[in-house]
Amino acid sequence: MEESSEQESPAARDPRPLGRQILALAVPALGALVAEPLFLLADTAIIGRLGVQELAGAALGITVMHTVTGLMIFLAYSTTPAVARLLGAGRLSRALAAGRDGLWLAVMLGAVLGFAGLAFGEELLLAMGSSGEMQVHAWNYLLFSLPGVPAILLVFAAVGMLRGLQDTKTPLIVAAVGFGANIVLNLILVHPVGMGTAGAALGTSIAQWGMALTYLVMLVPRMRAAGVPLGVDPIALRQAASVGSWMMLRTVSLRAAIVATVLIATDLGPHTLAAHQVAFTIFSTLAFVLDALAIAAQALIGKELGASRVLQAREMTRTMTRWGLGFGVVTGAVIALAAPFVPSLFTPDERVAAGITAALLVMALAQPIAGFVFVLDGVLMGAGDVRYLAVVGLVNLVVYLPLLWWISRAGFTGTEAILWLWAGFAVVFMGARAVTLGVRARGERWMIAGEHR
Template identity: 50%
Template sequence: MAQWGMVGAYVVVVRRLARRHSATLRPQRDGLGGTVRSGGWLFLRTVSLRIAFLATVAVATGLGSAELAGWQIAFTIFSTAAFALDALAIAAQALIGRSLGARDTETVGRVLRRTSAWGIWFGVIVGAVVAASSGVIGLLFTGDPEIAALIRPALLVLAVAQPLAGFVFVLDGVLIGAGDARYLAIAGVLNLVPYIPALLLVAALAGGGASGLAWLAAAFFGVYLLARALTLGLRVRGRAWMTAGD
């Protein structure tokens, strides 16, 4: 319902702007081609994310039924925190797109620095909340003290990784706003290079129980998020991304 509501709002805005600038509403070849290219790269990026998620679930399944349930809880908490942290990413995406469209690279740099700092500090706050409530989160989901004890170490790993997650989500928004979909897609594939071997090590060596689940969390919230932070961080250190969407 929310998405269809946004479609309706965008149609109203587009029609109003088209009338104001005497622009046609008929699809144009160049516009469709650009959308297909950008959408194709973003689709590849999404596929890489899904591969990482599915591979993680596969390893969690091998650890045991309780561990799989525990991972589902931990990942649900991660997803919930991600929605909060993603609010900054969406703001960065809009501000970066607007500033690049106006050729205002000075503002682009300010937005990048400010939203990155906010993402990290907001991650600290979210991580502190998760860490403080790590002992009761399992009880809220299952009412089972054994499951609560099982997932607590994994939740603490998740909590420690939240500042890194905030940084990653903001940079995702920055590069999407810059139209740098091709780099995001390539980086998404590269991020799997260290992560898949890390998952195989967890599957082979970690075993089950709280320690196995904690090692799985360390692989996902550590190795995978760190790989994403490195590939995205290296990109924004240069200036090539500032013209990626031209």
């Protein structure tokens, strides 16, 4: 009887004001978002006391891990809307089954990536420029990180599942405990035990598995109680992989734009590259705030469309878009005010400092565009409009890459070079994303109601 009632009745509408609903999801999500960068930062800080070769080697290993895990973030972003839509439709057991499919996909991809790392990791590090003692430390770090890859992917999928269930507090708590355990383990394994870079990687792998098992202990009983089989459903798994592949393509296009920008910055000279690195670090840090809003949008829009509350989903979209623009204005004002003073925290070089200030001023002007983009990206993810996101991601890249090529050939130097580079990234590339997302959001084709998209 409970299953029949669940299938017939959409989830009740949340009586709280929309602003409180957004903040209830976005604030804890912000804390959980910074967990993975903090894992890598902790490794870097602890290894840094070992020596230059150890730090350089670990930096290469961390770069590989960060790239791989960054591409796999689609496990969270594709699981959230699938679970939220079914939850909104009143199909709790099917929502939990969608989460189960995400967990199995994470395990399988994690195993494949782990074995691929064993087979090709050393050659990849050599191709990246490691050699001698640095190569030894880089391979030690990567080798002892590989057992943690399935756990990292499991955490992504579990976090996506909980977000879909409208719970962002649990991931925050698990991330905080995991980060604390990571620091303690790394300190012990690197220094008293004397494992060096391998110890830092092993400590992180253990902490990641602790987080993954914690999520499984929480989620498996819920699935059993709802009568959800725990085994693999091949058909459902293929569907999850199909959605995930579109999400991964979207992520690849974004990464390609970021990497291309770094390559052009490198071509424009060391001062431009240094200024760009600092500016992009600040941009990425502020992006956590906007991404937290995007996560709230995924969970809320997916639930409302699943419950066939199309008008509420439209109103949520308007509200969250205003919030994104508002946050963009606020963060832009803060960046503009701080632009003359921030460079001194990062460099004594006057040319690099001037470049950082110039980049930050362009960034400040473009922050409302970034806020608009992040929120609408989350809205369309929540609606399950992943194919459109993947296709327009490639379109945006096609718009952006010729501009980058022109900037690299125009002979810009000094402050002028970084101004053009950031005008290209923050205004043209983000602007192209704003146009393609905005046009889609104004229409109705993405607003498919009910449990299936």
